[in-house]
Amino acid sequence: AQSVTQPDIHITVSEGASLELRCNYSYGATPYLFWYVQSPGQGLQLLLKYFSGDTLVQGIKGFEAEFKRSQSSFNLRKPSVHWSDAAEYFCAVGAGREYGNKLVFGAGTILRVKS
């Protein structure tokens, strides 16, 4: 079965510092991978996605993620964090057509930004 692990429940970084949020997935075939961001009480906004091709994908708000098949990872990065980036970040894998293409989410990582 598909699964996503986000090892870090909380991460605190200083404004202007770099950020890396970890994500590991379990999936039998080529995965469809996504990162979503959720502000408190808000909906889910897509940051970026990987389907195929270049393993380094660029997203909105200056985020990028790198797909590493050998490590089953899809870590999210940002070179310089802004206070407005404080939110919860979810990594998700598409479960595939045989499972109706539902998304399986990780438990999320809460990002705190200190000034």
Add this chain to the structure above:
Amino acid sequence: AAGVIQSPRHLIKEKRETATLKCYPIPRHDTVYWYQQGPGQDPQFLISFYEKMQSDKGSIPDRFSAQQFSDYHSELNMSSLELGDSALYFCASSPGTSGSNEQFFGPGTRLTVL
């Protein structure tokens, strides 16, 4: 650009009451997904529809039912509500069932059961 619309945005019900959540997908999107996000939890898949037919079912209680109508909007019906049903319910839509199709999420309906 049009987004996914969910109504109501907030709903307060008593135990054992019923609730109906509505989702209006992005125009020309024929696939709808429902997810439930409990407090401090990740979103969990409930059910999905493609072209008005159920395409997949997740951990949805028997007390819940859903359908997709001819105009592609979807409704999630919840009966005999329990305290544990308090959650944020998301609807997402996509153009077709390809796994590469991005799911666009609505703002969610926050259901509180007292």
